[in-house]
Amino acid sequence: MFELIYTPPFKVLCMGANIQYRFLKYKRLSCEVVGGMKFFFKTGPDFATIRPLKKKKDVWYINFGLITQLDLGVVSPFADLGGDGILTVGTEVNLRAIHRKPKKRYKLQVK
16 A cells, blocks of 8 residues: 655655555454555654654654554545554545446446
8 A cells, every 4th residue: 555645734745655454354344454664755843753763864664553444335434543643534435436337327338
């Protein structure tokens, strides 16, 4: 999973590369453990020192978290609690499901 994050109050622009492992799937609800790197391009004063790996000037660190997601078909709202204390709430949009609906509804046939 790749993510691009921008938060206006802190003026933070970062990118994350995560590996996910699903440990619970019950009907439409799933929980996943996430681990990976976060890279900051533009940092605020509080984010430059979050768990640096080498020096305080580094703007990357290893992050672990937990994602809980509810699959509703076209949209899938989620909540992500990271090991760095950052809570992310958002939704995933399934563009393929939106594209396939008209085909099923009208039963388009090629002659």
